[in-house]
Amino acid sequence: MKHRKLLMFMLIAMALIPLAPPASAHHSFAAEYDANRPVTLTGSVTKMAWINPHSWIYIDVKKPDGNVENWAVEAGPPGTLIRAGFTKESLAPGTVILVNGYRAKDGALRANGRDITLPDGRSLFVGGSSPDAPKDFPATNK
Amino acid sequence: MRPTNFAFWLGSVAIAGLSGTASTAQQAPKSETAPCFNLSCPIEPVAKAPTKSETGAPDKPYDWKASFAKYKVGKVPRTPDGKPDLHGIWSRSILTPLERPGSESDKAEYDASVRAELEDAAQQRQFDLRTEPTNTPPGEKTTDAYNTFWRDGFWYKVPMTSLHTSQVVDPPNGQLPPLTPAAREQRARADYLLNRPATGPEDRPPSSRCVRPIGVGPPFTGSGPGGQESTLQIIQSPKAVIVRVEALRSQLIYLDGRPRPPASVHLETGAARGHWDGDTLVVEYTNFAADADGTARKRLTERWKRLDYMHLVYGFTMDDPATRTKPYSVEFVMWLLTDQEQLVEYACHEGNVGLEFTLSGARAKEREEEEQQQK
Numbered sequence: 444m445k446h447r448k449l450l451m452f453m454l455i456a457m458a459l460i461p462l463a464p465p466a467s468a469h470h471s472f473a474a475e476y477d478a479n480r481p482v483t484l485t486g487s488v489t490k491m492a493w494i495n496p497h498s499w500i501y502i503d504v505k506k507p508d509g510n511v512e513n514w515a516v517e518a519g520p521p522g523t524l525i526r527a528g529f530t531k532e533s534l535a536p537g538t539v540i541l542v543n544g545y546r547a548k549d550g551a552l553r554a555n556g557r558d559i560t561l562p563d564g565r566s567l568f569v570g571g572s573s574p575d576a577p578k579d580f581p582a583t584n585k
Numbered sequence: 586m587r588p589t590n591f592a593f594w595l596g597s598v599a600i601a602g603l604s605g606t607a608s609t610a611q612q613a614p615k616s617e618t619a620p621c622f623n624l625s626c627p628i629e630p631v632a633k634a635p636t637k638s639e640t641g642a643p644d645k646p647y648d649w650k651a652s653f654a655k656y657k658v659g660k661v662p663r664t665p666d667g668k669p670d671l672h673g674i675w676s677r678s679i680l681t682p683l684e685r686p687g688s689e690s691d692k693a694e695y696d697a698s699v700r701a702e703l704e705d706a707a708q709q710r711q712f713d714l715r716t717e718p719t720n721t722p723p724g725e726k727t728t729d730a731y732n733t734f735w736r737d738g739f740w741y742k743v744p745m746t747s748l749h750t751s752q753v754v755d756p757p758n759g760q761l762p763p764l765t766p767a768a769r770e771q772r773a774r775a776d777y778l779l780n781r782p783a784t785g786p787e788d789r790p791p792s793s794r795c796v797r798p799i800g801v802g803p804p805f806t807g808s809g810p811g812g813q814e815s816t817l818q819i820i821q822s823p824k825a826v827i828v829r830v831e832a833l834r835s836q837l838i839y840l841d842g843r844p845r846p847p848a849s850v851h852l853e854t855g856a857a858r859g860h861w862d863g864d865t866l867v868v869e870y871t872n873f874a875a876d877a878d879g880t881a882r883k884r885l886t887e888r889w890k891r892l893d894y895m896h897l898v899y900g901f902t903m904d905d906p907a908t909r910t911k912p913y914s915v916e917f918v919m920w921l922l923t924d925q926e927q928l929v930e931y932a933c934h935e936g937n938v939g940l941e942f943t944l945s946g947a948r949a950k951e952r953e954e955e956e957q958q959q960k
Contacts, residue, residue: 471943472731473780474946474947475942475943476731476946494935494936495930495931495932495936496795496931496937497732497936499936517732518735519734519735520813520814520929522928522929522931523737526816526925527735527740547942548942548946548947548950549942549946549949550949556732556735557715558715559734568740
C-alpha cells in the first residue's frame with residue numbers, strides 16, 4: 444500500500460513538472476531579471492502602484508552606511524492580487540516588509556518580488572476567491 | 586541577424602529540445618512533457634508529421650449533447666425570460682491539463698480518490714517553483730518561477746473541477762492534432778523571438794507589447810496553476826451576451842438573429858452569433874482574421890451550459906486548418922468567483938514598463954559581454 448502511494452506520488456510529480464512553461468509569461472524572466480543576483484531587502488513601503496500588467500511596490504531600504512535607497516519591487520497584476528486576498532489596506536505606507544527577489548539585469552534598484560512577508564513571518568494576504576483557499580502562509584524554502 | 590544571435594538561437598533550439606520545453610528538436614516521450622494549459626504552449630518536441638488519416642475532416646463531429654449530458658445538473662439560476670442565467674465572474678483556473686499527461690495515457694478520467702492529492706501536489710509545486718532555477722534560455726540561469734508568488738495556485742488550491750485527464754476531449758486520445766508546417770514554423774519563430782535578447786520593441790511578442798494576450802480566448806482553455814488573468818465575466822440579455830475577458834478584450838455575442846458580416850470582414854476574434862439549444866448557449870464564430878498560412882478558414886463553435894450555482898461547463902470545437910491538421914474539441918468546467926464583485930481593468934499598455942526594462946536588460950548584457958571581451 445505504502446509502495447503504491449509512493450508510486451502514485453512519483454507519477455503525480457512527473458505529471459506536474461514544470462507547470463509554468465516560460466512561454467506562457469507576459470514576457471520572459473530572463474529578459475528583465477538576473478537569476479544570479481538574488482536580493483533580500485527589508486524596507487518600509489513608500490508607495491504601492493496598482494497598475495497593469497504588473498503592480499509595483501516601492502520600499503525605502505536602509506543600507507549599512509545609513510543611506511536610504513528606494514527600490515521598486517515587481518508584483519502581480521491587480522486582478523490576481525485581489526484574488527490572492529490582497530487589499531488596499533494590505534500594504535499601507537510605512538509597513539515594513541521583507542522581500543526576496545532577483546535584481547534587474549540593467550543594475551537599477553528594481554527587483555522581481557519572488558516572495559514578500561512581514562518581518563515577523565506573517566503573511567500579507569489572507570487568501571482569496573477559491574473553494575478552499577489556504578489560510579496559512581505556505582512554508583518558504585529559504 | 587548578428588552571428589551571436591544566430592548562435593544563441595541554435596543553442597536555444599538544441600537545449601530546448603533536450604529539456605523538452607519547446608521547439609523543433611527530436612523525440613521526447615509524451616510522459617516527460619509538461620502539462621500545458623493554453624493553446625500557445627511551446628510546441629511539442631516530437632516532430633509529428635501529419636499522416637494521411639490525421640488530415641482533413643474528423644471521422645464524425647464530436648457528440649456534444651452526449652458529452653454535456655454526463656454532468657450532473659443542479660439548481661440553475663434563470664433570467665426573467667426563463668433562460669439559464671450565465672451572469673457572473675467565472676474562473677478558468679482549473680487543474681485539468683489541456684492535453685492528457687503521458688502517465689494517464691490509458692484513461693480518460695482520474696480516479697476520484699486522487700483529486701485532493703493532485704490539488705495539494707499542484708500547490709506544493711507552485712511553492713517549490715519559486716526557488717528552482719532553470720536553464721531556459723541556454724547560457725543563462727533563469728527561473729520558471731517568474732512571479733509565481735503572485736499567480737493563481739499559490740494563494741489558493743486550483744480546483745480539479747472535473748475528473749477528465751485532459752481538456753481535449755476529441756481526438757479521444759486527449760492530444761491536440763498536430764500543428765501544420767506553417768503553424769509550426771510560426772510558433773518556432775515566436776519562441777526564438779521570445780528567447781533571444783531583445784533588439785527593439787518590434788521583435789517582442791505581441792503579449793509583451795500588450796497587443797494580444799497569451800492564452801486568452803475565444804476559444805478559452807483552463808489556465809491551470811500559474812495562470813494570471815484567468816477570469817471572465819458574463820453579462821447577459823435576451824438579445825446579446827457579452828463575455829468580458831479579464832485581459833484586454835470583450836466578445837459581443839448577438840442572439841438576435843442578425844446577419845453575419847460580409848466575408849471580406851476579418852476580425853481578430855471573429856464575429857459571434859449565438860442561439861439557445863435547450864439550456865445550452867451555442868455560439869458560432871466566423872470572419873476570423875488570417876492565420877498562419879495567410880488564409881482565413883477558421884471556424885469555431887462554443888457551448889456554454891450552467892450546471893449549478895457554482896459551475897459552468899464550457900466546450901468548443903475548433904476547425905482551423907491553417908493551424909491544426911484536424912478539428913478538435915475541448916471541454917472543461919469553470920467555477921464562479923463568489924467574492925469578486927467586478928473585474929479589475931487590465932490596461933496593459935498603461936504600465937507596461939516591462940518592455941522598456943527588457944530592452945535595457947538586453948543592452949546591459951551586451952555591455953557586460955563587450956567588457957568581458959576587452960579583458
